[in-house]
Amino acid sequence: xxxxxxxxxxxxxxxxxxxxxxxxxxxxxxxxxxxxxxxxxxxxxxxxxxxxxxxxxxxxxxxxxxxxxxxxxxxxxxxxxxxxxxxxxxxxxxxxxxxxxxxxxxxxxxxxxxxxxxxxxxxxxxxxxxxxxxxxxxxxxxxxxxxxxxxxxxxxxxxxxxxxxxxxxxxxxxxxxxxxxxxxxxxxxxxxxxxxxxxxxxxxxxxxxxxxxxxxxxxxxxxxxxxxxxxxxxxxxxxxxxxxxxxxxxxxxxxxxxxxxxxxxxxxxxxxxxxxxxxxxxxxxxxxxxxxxxxxxxxxxxxxxxxxxxxxxxxxxxxxxxxxxxxxxxxxxxxxxxxxxxxxxxxxxxxxxxx
Numbered sequence: 365x366x367x368x369x370x371x372x373x374x375x376x377x378x379x380x381x382x383x384x385x386x387x388x389x390x391x392x393x394x395x396x397x398x399x400x401x402x403x404x405x406x407x408x409x410x411x412x413x414x415x416x417x418x419x420x421x422x423x424x425x426x427x428x429x430x431x432x433x434x435x436x437x438x439x440x441x442x443x444x445x446x447x448x449x450x451x452x453x454x455x456x457x458x459x460x461x462x463x464x465x466x467x468x469x470x471x472x473x474x475x476x477x478x479x480x481x482x483x484x485x486x487x488x489x490x491x492x493x494x495x496x497x498x499x500x501x502x503x504x505x506x507x508x509x510x511x512x513x514x515x516x517x518x519x520x521x522x523x524x525x526x527x528x529x530x531x532x533x534x535x536x537x538x539x540x541x542x543x544x545x546x547x548x549x550x551x552x553x554x555x556x557x558x559x560x561x562x563x564x565x566x567x568x569x570x571x572x573x574x575x576x577x578x579x580x581x582x583x584x585x586x587x588x589x590x591x592x593x594x595x596x597x598x599x600x601x602x603x604x605x606x607x608x609x610x611x612x613x614x615x616x617x618x619x620x621x622x623x624x625x626x627x628x629x630x631x632x633x634x635x636x637x638x639x640x641x642x643x644x645x646x647x648x649x650x651x652x653x654x655x656x657x658x659x660x661x662x663x664x665x666x667x668x669x670x671x672x673x674x675x676x677x678x679x680x681x682x683x684x685x686x687x688x689x690x691x692x693x694x695x696x697x698x699x700x701x702x703x704x705x706x707x708x709x710x711x712x713x714x715x716x717x718x719x
Contacts, residue, residue, distance in 0.1 A: 399660035401434045405456035407466040409493070409541075410444040412571050413600055415623055415645060416467070417441070420491075423649035424465070431657045444570040446470035446540070453477040457484055462660040465652050466500075467491045469570075471542035487659040491652050493543035496672040502665060503676040504652045506643040508543045511681060512550020515620040516595045518639050518683045520558040522618055523593050530592030532558075533583055534565035535576050535605055537597040542672075544571070547597045547622070555595060563587050568601050576604035577611075584612045594619040599628035599640055606636050624684060624693060629704050632689055633712040642692050643681035651677060690718050 406424050408416040425437050438456050442449035446469040456464060457480065464481050466488060468474035475498035478488045487501035494503050519532075534551055537544025544567070555562055564587075566579045576596065584591065594617060596602035602621035609616040618638035621628045631637035655677075658665045667675025684692050693699040705713035713719065 398662075399432050399435060399462065399657060401436075402432070402462040402660050403436050403438055403456075403460060404428060404656050404660060405438045405440070405453070405461045405464040405466070407449060407452055407456070407464065408439075408441045409449065409467045409469040410570060411441060412444065412573065413598065413623065414625055414627075419645040420467075420649050423646050424653050427650040427653035428657065431653060432660070435657075435660070442469050444469055444572075446473040449474070450477060453481070457481060457486060461486060463487050463489065463656040465489045465491050465656050466495075468493050468495055468541075470540040471495055472497055472540065487656075489652055489656055489659070490674065492648065493541055494546075494672050494674065496542050499673040501659065501675075502655050502667065503671055503674045504648055504655060505543065505676075505678055506641075506648065506681045507678040508546035509550040509553075510678075511622055511641050511643070512547035512597070513553045514550070514681070514683050515597075515622055515639055515641060516551040516554035518685065519593050519595055519618055519620050520554055520560065522638065522685075523560065524558075528592045531561035531563035531587065531590050533563055533580065533587075533591055533594045533605075535580065535594060535596040535601045536565060536567045537601065538569060538571045539567040541571070544597060551595050551597070560593070563590060568597070568604075571598060571600055573600040573604035573607075576601035577608045580605045580608035581612065584608060584614065589614075591617055593617050593638075596620050596622075598622040599625040599637075602637055602640070603627060603631065606631065624698070626699065626703060629684075629689065629693055629699060630709045632684065632686055633704065633709050633716060633718070635686070635712070639683055639685045641681045642684045642698065643679070644698055647679055651679075686716065690716050694718050 421439055428437055440452040449469045474495045478498045478500050481488045490500040490503040492505045536548045568576045594605045596605050599621035602619050605619050621637055621640035624640045624642040628640045655665045668677045701718050
């Protein structure tokens with residue numbers, strides 16, 4: 365991606381967010397009245413991905429404070445426990461929240477939360493992961509199916525360019541996460557017609573890296589050097605896959621990721637991970653705060669599209685490899701060299717001009 369392309373993406377993103385801020389029909393959202401001193405719940409799904417504590421939470425809180433200084437955010441993380449998330453939602457409703465922003469642990473189970481909230485006229489914004497069974501009031505995410513196709517196609521193109529022969533492993537996300545299902549569908553759209561044999565695939569419980577590592581270890585024993593690439597659905601499962609190859613003492617093949625976590629950026633710099641997806645969490649966190657605030661004011665924001673009968677905004681991310689990591693993650697200010705280029709990664713950063 366050249367500088368002109370990055371600038372174009374920035375303009376499009378700014379336009380999308382501006383539309384989000386102004387695109388309401390002026391109808392009632394069920395909450396009624398102003399939002400002064402109102403409470404909003406921000407319910408995240410797990411601790412397996414570092415992003416929720418380090419990025420989503422502070423970004424959402426900062427934007428909400430900007431929009432409504434007197435409003436307060438009730439933040440909870442369910443630590444991969446759907447029953448715990450249900451309790452957290454019930455507690456938030458008991459505390460009188462005017463909106464719930466939720467990234468569900470279990471997309472099917474979250475339907476109960478949506479019904480309960482809507483029965484109390486509290487709008488629900490599905491965040492990152494959709495809730496297919498019962499439409500939420502709004503859905504904000506990056507395009508997950510597109511993410512799957514992009515990371516897989518990037519890997520397939522690389523393997524073909526290198527004239528590699530063999531098969532691919534597919535490490536999917538959690539089977540209870542509807543977003544993981546969309547990523548999985550996207551991956552298949554690129555892998556299935558690629559000409560590379562899909563050796564095996566696995567749905568990783570709760571997205572846990574150690575589960576991905578355990579499964580990939582078994583596949584290494586079974587398929588050995590037939591494995592020429594691994595499409596992992598996020599950076600955590602990608603990191604687990606890399607650990608499996610290293611523990612087996614064999615060469616790490618190109619392995620994908622998604623989320624652009626700091627550890628993943630360092631693995632790309634070191635040459636251990638082939639790609640990740642840059643989906644600046646600031647975009648979705650701020651957009652969800654903006655939409656939640658509109659609902660809290662009694663407005664009804666309009667979606668840019670519809671998914672699972674839910675008004676939605678789906679942003680398009682960027683594939684990151686060693687070739688463009690400097691430009692996309694560091695020159696853009698998304699990530700700091702001082703955070704990534706430490707210890708063993710300093711030399712790789714120097715070689716890539718990251719400083």
